Amino acid sequence: MKVFLVDDDHVSNFLLGSLLNKLDNNLDISTFLSAHEVLEKINSLSEAEYPDVLFVDLSMPIMDGWELLDELAQHQPDFRNKCRVYILSSSIRKADKDRSKAYPLVVDFLQKPANPDEILNALQGDS
Incomplete structure (x- = not known):
């Protein structure tokens, strides 16, 4: 299983x-470490090479997680069928959780720090 982690914080990725x-x-x-970096990688892949799971932080400089989701939705219409996308954020704002529901790409909104059971469910596609 292929998993992509997108977060500008080295410690969070680690x-x-x-x-x-x-x-x-x-x-x-x-x-x-950036949304731009993962977007370039995804754009270079064939559909068969897409990750199975993508964890995205929302708060990143230059291109944030929302902008990444917008780009993926516009330029990778088949991405949703190949990859489960999870927001993993320290945000506790209800508005962010509600906004995430407007993105068909997003399976779930998870809070940092990562809860092992939620992450395991994400890997298994049980969210």
């Missing part, structure tokens, strides 16, 4: 990557 490896040490995990 912690989530470590948790993912504990849950399943056979994962192919790629980390990205």
Whole structure:
């Protein structure tokens, strides 16, 4: 299973990557420090190479998580059928949770720090 992590915080990527490896040490995990970086990577992939799961932080400089979701929705219409997208954010704003529901790409809005059960459910597609 291929998993992409997008967060401008090295520590957050490290912690989530470590948790993912504990849950399943056979994962192919790629980390990205910007939305632009992951968008370039996704645009370079064929549909068969898309990640199975994408965890996205909302608060990133230059291009935030919302803008990434907008780009993916516009330029990768088949992405939704190939990849489960989860927002993983420290935001506690109800408005952010409500806004996430407007994105068909987004399966669920998860709070940081990552809850192991929620992450396991995301890997299994149980959200």
